[in-house]
Amino acid sequence: MTTPHQPLTTLSEDEKMFFQSVQDFAKKEISPLVEQMDESEHMEPALVEKLFEMGLMGIEVPEEWGGAGSSFFNAILAIEALAQVDPSVSVLVDVQNTLVENAFLRWGDDHLKKTYLPQLCGKKVGSYCLTEPNSGSDAFAMKSKAVEDGDHYVLTGKKVFITNAKEADIFLYFANVNPEAGYKGITAFVLERDMPGFEIGKKEKKLGIRASSTCEVLVNEVRVPKSNVMGEVGKGYKIAIETLNEGRIGIASQMLGLAGGAYAAALKYSKEREQFGRSLSQFQGIQFQIAEMATRIEAARLMVYNAARLKDAGQPFVKEAAMAKHMASDVAEFVASLGLEIFGGYGFIKEFPAEKFYRDAKIGKIYEGTTNMQLQTIGKMLLAE
Numbered sequence: 001m002t003t004p005h006q007p008l009t010t011l012s013e014d015e016k017m018f019f020q021s022v023q024d025f026a027k028k029e030i031s032p033l034v035e036q037m038d039e040s041e042h043m044e045p046a047l048v049e050k051l052f053e054m055g056l057m058g059i060e061v062p063e064e065w066g067g068a069g070s071s072f073f074n075a076i077l078a079i080e081a082l083a084q085v086d087p088s089v090s091v092l093v094d095v096q097n098t099l100v101e102n103a104f105l106r107w108g109d110d111h112l113k114k115t116y117l118p119q120l121c122g123k124k125v126g127s128y129c130l131t132e133p134n135s136g137s138d139a140f141a142m143k144s145k146a147v148e149d150g151d152h153y154v155l156t157g158k159k160v161f162i163t164n165a166k167e168a169d170i171f172l173y174f175a176n177v178n179p180e181a182g183y184k185g186i187t188a189f190v191l192e193r194d195m196p197g198f199e200i201g202k203k204e205k206k207l208g209i210r211a212s213s214t215c216e217v218l219v220n221e222v223r224v225p226k227s228n229v230m231g232e233v234g235k236g237y238k239i240a241i242e243t244l245n246e247g248r249i250g251i252a253s254q255m256l257g258l259a260g261g262a263y264a265a266a267l268k269y270s271k272e273r274e275q276f277g278r279s280l281s282q283f284q285g286i287q288f289q290i291a292e293m294a295t296r297i298e299a300a301r302l303m304v305y306n307a308a309r310l311k312d313a314g315q316p317f318v319k320e321a322a323m324a325k326h327m328a329s330d331v332a333e334f335v336a337s338l339g340l341e342i343f344g345g346y347g348f349i350k351e352f353p354a355e356k357f358y359r360d361a362k363i364g365k366i367y368e369g370t371t372n373m374q375l376q377t378i379g380k381m382l383l384a385e
């Protein structure tokens with residue numbers, strides 16, 4: 001682990017302490033595992049247990065359901081601090097907090113909250129299952145179906161690219177109860193790994209965030225009690241849209257953290273590596289590159305923190321969240337690429353962290369809405385103002 005990149009932006013003393021505690025945890029517990037987990041495409045189960053012990057798997061969930069009772073903003077800080085060391089671990093925590101638990105908190109009834117939130121905060125990983133083979137950006141064209149049968153629904157369908165699916169026990173699964181009604185038939189269901197007919201399919205091999213599992217989820221006539229419908233029947237589209245609006249601040253924060261990690265590594269290396277009898281950092285050309293990286297990171301940080309603070313304050317934040325994800329994923333790619341170049345040839349080989357940050361950065365422009373989808377949201381909202 002290199003010198004941690006500290007936020008320049010104003011944080012309260014409590015927020016600073018929290019950020020520092022997650023950075024310390026990441027340095028001590030995650031750093032030694034990063035290379036091996038990337039190489040083996042495997043998330044270390046003992047590390048996942050430690051994430052639960054640290055309270056990072058239920059940051060915003062009130063204490064009565066086993067969570068830390070903290071803010072969305074602190075979840076965003078944790079995602080950033082983790083991504084400075086390993087964006088794969090960061091996205092595991094991100095999906096748990098900003099998508100899965102967030103949905104339970106906002107749309108779960110008492111039964112769902114009481115049954116699942118203590119498990120999600122205590123020991124069970126959650127997954128968010130929206131994307132299908134033929135519906136990604138056009139998510140509501142999903143083919144997964146749910147047919148009413150007494151006090152159950154019977155679900156059949158296939159999801160792809162599902163983060164955390166290998167580790168998860170609890171799945172928020174979107175299916176259509178009335179395909180003729182189009183998106184107004186989409187309904188959110190809570191599924192469990194051991195339900196008959198439920199199966200995890202192929203695990204994808206990936207360019208980056210390789211320790212994070214990305215799998216197919218196969219659902220073959222799974223009987224789900226009606227009590228496991230989240231929110232109203234036919235209103236799942238609203239849950240999907242609104243959780244993703246919030247979730248993308250998490251991805252923005254993951255990309256912000258990644259940029260911070262790549263920057264810190266490049267800065268450290270530039271001070272250590274000597275060419276022409278001086279450290280690289282003494283060349284103005286390198287100083288300008290470092291200044292450019294730090295400036296863009298700070299710009300992304302302000303946007304990410306602003307979106308998260310707006311969300312916590314109950315203010316409109318959707319446009320700002322889309323802008324933050326767009327900007328942070330762009331900055332992550334820029335910083336990871338330039339950071340790698342500062343390492344020269346060593347940037348291209350696996351003994352140094354730069355190449356992994358570069359590979360990991362690419363996903364930021366793709367998941368939880370591609371950059372084009374963010375631009376579409378921003379454009380629509382600007383035109384409606």
Ligand SMILES: Cc1cc2nc3c(=O)[nH]c(=O)nc-3n(C[C@H](O)[C@H](O)[C@H](O)COP(=O)(O)OP(=O)(O)OC[C@H]3O[C@@H](n4cnc5c(N)ncnc54)[C@H](O)[C@@H]3O)c2cc1C
Binds near residue numbers: 129131138161163206
């Ligand atoms: C590692 C990984 C993890 C993921 N995790 C999850 C998860 O946990 N849960 C989940 O449900 N999904 C997950 N996804 C899926 C992810 O959200 C989708 O891949 C993403 O939304 C894009 O969908 P698509 O791959 O079908 O691309 P497409 O929708 O086919 O898009 C292809 C290209 O066309 C562009 N495009 C599409 N429509 C338009 C348009 N109207 N205007 C302009 N351009 C357009 C896109 O921007 C993109 O460049 C994950 C994906 C990956 C790779």
